[in-house]
Amino acid sequence: MSSEQPNNPLHGITLETIVTRLVEHYGWDGLARRVSINCFMNEPSVKSSLKFLRKTPWAREQVEDLYISTPALRKK
Template identity: 65%
Template sequence: MNNNKNPLHGITLATILDTLVEKYGWEELGSRINIRCFNHDPSIKSSLKFLRRTPWAREKVEKLYVNSLRKK
């Protein structure tokens, strides 16, 4: 895929997560993507650790991020 067309090119997972938490808050994020690290004692650190080891969850987070960019 051409990196110019990839909206995630050059954006770290930490930046994506920070942006989503700022936009939606933990509660809304947890209802949109029902994973434990968002719903039970959420933190950026624990969420990043989980998302880096769990491809399906990371994919959902990245998809929500891309969709939220399109809605701006």
């Protein structure tokens, strides 16, 4: 299965893992400064963020781009 998308840096990584690692690295405040969406600013939680990001492609893309552009996160 891993040979299906060898050039995709997000292959095999769930959205929950991405959000969790970003929060661990930046904190909710830091994440909200980098990706300006309400689910990171007002009463943030992984569950509410996942619900929003799964329904909102532009926001999910911004979060995924931040994850990809943060090399320390992809080494875990």
